[in-house]
Amino acid sequence: MWLALATASWSNGVAAIWPCNAVLVAYLLKRPQRAWPLPCAVVFLVCMGTSMAMGRPTPQSPFFAAANIAESAALAWLVRRRCSQRVNLEAVDDLLAFLGAAVSAVTLSATIAALALAATGQAFGPSWLSWFAPDLLGLVIGVPLLLIGLDALRSGVRSGRRRAIEGTASLMLVALVSAIVFLQFSRPLLFLIAPAILFATVRMRGLGAILATLIVVAIGGLGLAWNTGPMAMMHGSASAKVTLLQIFFAVTFLTSLPMAAMLAERDRFSRRLAERERQFRTVVDAVSDVIFQCDAEGRWTYLNPAWETLTGYPVAEELGTSFLTRMVDEDRGPFLERLRGLNDGLFVTMRHQFRFMHASGDHRWGEVQVSRLNDRNGEITGSAGIIVDISDRLALAALAEDGRRRAEQEAQAALLLAATDELTGVASRRAFLAMLDQSLARGEPLAIALFDVDHFKRVNDRHGHAAGDDVLRRIATIAEGCVRDGDMVGRLGGEEFAVLMPGSSLAQAAAVGERLRKACAEALHPPGLTVTVSVGVTAAGPASTSATLLRDADAALYRAKFEGRNCLRMAA
Structure with a gap:
């Protein structure tokens, strides 16, 4: 607030950024709607005092306070209506909905304030713009900062020592670059800001984008108040300089935070993908049947742990060897004949029974169900399927037949x-x-x-x-x-x-x-x-x-x- 008042007093009442309403909006979004009246009433009184502190005439203060409350309540209501109950500004959809709602809410409050000023003889257009720009900038920077920061603190972010050092270093780099850009007189170096903010965004995602933007806004506001940096090198009124700085802040924010949202979406997708892969591996490893994949030459490229249970041979020793290695010699010919039909496209899936050698030296029976794998051009790239141990099933076939006959006799009885x-x-x-x-x-x-x-x-x-x-x-x-x-x-x-x-x-x-x-x-x-x-x-x-x-x-x-x-x- 001090920075806003300082730049406003320096620039004939035009503030570069007005972040105060962001605090109320963030609070309202965290509270149920029935709890909104009390904080709105408190902020109404604070806004009246702030307006008078800026030198506004006393009759105008209630209108400015009402404009601030209307802006905050409207934004909170619109965001609640368009987003889920838990607003996540690191999600692209929620962020876009928030930006649209912010423009609508600030348009409402700027209209109220401009009408109040027009009653005193001031031009409607400039008054509307001088309210709209700093308020919108304060909301789009302040609300995400508070919501993302509070969520990070509440969830107890554990970034690790290395990530914490990297994040701190990236923010220090942003502060250093901002000081070089805004607190010197000789060179227009605004182009250095964007790479520094993007670097912080990549390292810290949404929190980094907002903190970096906030650092740039703070140091840029100081440069504006002290008449240093790129704004001091341009000719024009103080209001024009403030407007140009506001545009720069807005472009900086709208470049970094959406990028952070997309990176966060990618992170969430990667985590979901990793979790699903972990679940898939857990299920596959727990299956008692062999799940396999072979390349086009018939070499094992994947075997789940059931292979060792089935054959007695470690999986690590089998990968890269031919799928025929453990098959009994007499059964290879019929199997290859069936496999040729699969490779020629006569059928998409084949099932075949064969004998294989167990590590103990015994012959056991297996049943394989294998499917052909193709690339985009329809060329075969390998095969995949399952192998089931059917030795016990075949050994019990005769007993099952006897049981069937006995069952028929018992049925007659x-x-x-x-x-x-x-x-x-x-x-x-x-x-x-x-x-x-x-x-x-x-x-x-x-x-x-x-x-x-x-x-x-x-x-x-x-x-x-x-x-x-x-x-x-x-x-x-x-x-x-x-x-x-x-x-x-x-x-x-x-x-x-x-x-x-x-x-x-x-x-x-x-x-x-x-x-x-x-x-x-x-x-x-x-x-x-x-x-x-x-x-x-x-x-x-x-x-x-x-x-x-x-x-x-x-x-x-x-x-x-x-x-x-x-x-x-x-x-x-």
């Missing part, structure tokens, strides 16, 4: 077991329904009967599940004794059974069902246990299906239950 109800010994639900479907498919007349044990839950509740199981087994035995030859008794689930009667009419099926019902009612059971069944009977029609037959029989069974149990009902 399982099918037989699935066709029989485990508890009662009659057909299972699946077997019964399959036989019903087959009988319907043949188109022969048939009937079915559904029956279940009345009040079976009471049997389980009063006499236990073991007694209930005995009842189900007894009912199944009675049913098989009551049906005709060729009929099938099946258990559909729980206490529900069914009888399939091929070639039977509805009347014949009802006779079988009634015989079964009476036999169950008259059967002897343990003392205190009475068992009856309800029966529903139906016969197939021309359009009958398994589902419709079971539905009709179930409806008849439901009627038998509803009408008193221990009875038989035929489907309507």
Whole structure:
């Protein structure tokens, strides 16, 4: 601020740079928007005092303070709106968005200030420019300096002793060159500034660009105040000299910081690339299969550590040798024949099994999947692929075949077991329904009967599940004794059974069902246990299906239950 006031007082109120608003903008960008009013109010009062200290009339001070606050708040709001929540001015996109927002915000504040001055009779254009240039320069230098510097301090930059010495030396070089350029009278040496700043930018990236520019601004401002350096050699008013110096500062900044942003982007890309390469190497080294690459002559150029596990030979000894070295002689011919087709473009990928020599002297089996590598002109440059040890797989092939045969036998046994109800010994639900479907498919007349044990839950509740199981087994035995030859008794689930009667009419099926019902009612059971069944009977029609037959029989069974149990009902 002292430098700004000094140059302003020397140049009839025209400051070379006004960095004060940059502090407020940097603070606002680090704080949530709801916390902005208090610092803006404090800075408003400070700006009024600063304006009066510069000799401005008291009525104008509130307008200048309001212009500064509007500029800072507008810039912070625009940057937040256009950039991510965390502004990174070392990223090219964020930097460009910041520069555009800075121009817009300073245009607003310069217009407010110029209108206030125009009310006192001063020309609008010169007043607008005298506000716009130093404010914009202060923002584009000050805000990046504060944000990048604070981020560097917060993240605890560890540059190492050598980098720290190089950075300090580059900034000292900038200071020395700036002093030579701006604090002497004899030579116009402005062209020396750019190489010095670019050197600091290359060594320290964004922080170096900003610190170097700040050094140039500080020493250049001193030269302007002391009337030394290139500005003292030119003819013109103080305002013209200030304007020229501002243009020089702006060009210097706009040359160095974007370059720093691009270098930082390159650094981030290099770090991401190195990290991805490290991750790739970690994954490749952890893979149990061999991953390889060969040149056009068939020499190994890359082998992952799995090679040593597979063959027993160190990778370092194998690189540069032929891929045929460890292959059994008898297998080389067929492999080269297949490989010739790959090289001739008959196919893009080949898979081949071969034997290779292990370091222990044993022969082992491997399977290679290899792809051809081409250059831009389609010429072959080598090959790459994977090798898998299949020795154990081939050794287990015979055992797998035996296992397959055993599995088939067990599957047949399982099918037989699935066709029989485990508890009662009659057909299972699946077997019964399959036989019903087959009988319907043949188109022969048939009937079915559904029956279940009345009040079976009471049997389980009063006499236990073991007694209930005995009842189900007894009912199944009675049913098989009551049906005709060729009929099938099946258990559909729980206490529900069914009888399939091929070639039977509805009347014949009802006779079988009634015989079964009476036999169950008259059967002897343990003392205190009475068992009856309800029966529903139906016969197939021309359009009958398994589902419709079971539905009709179930409806008849439901009627038998509803009408008193221990009875038989035929489907309507």
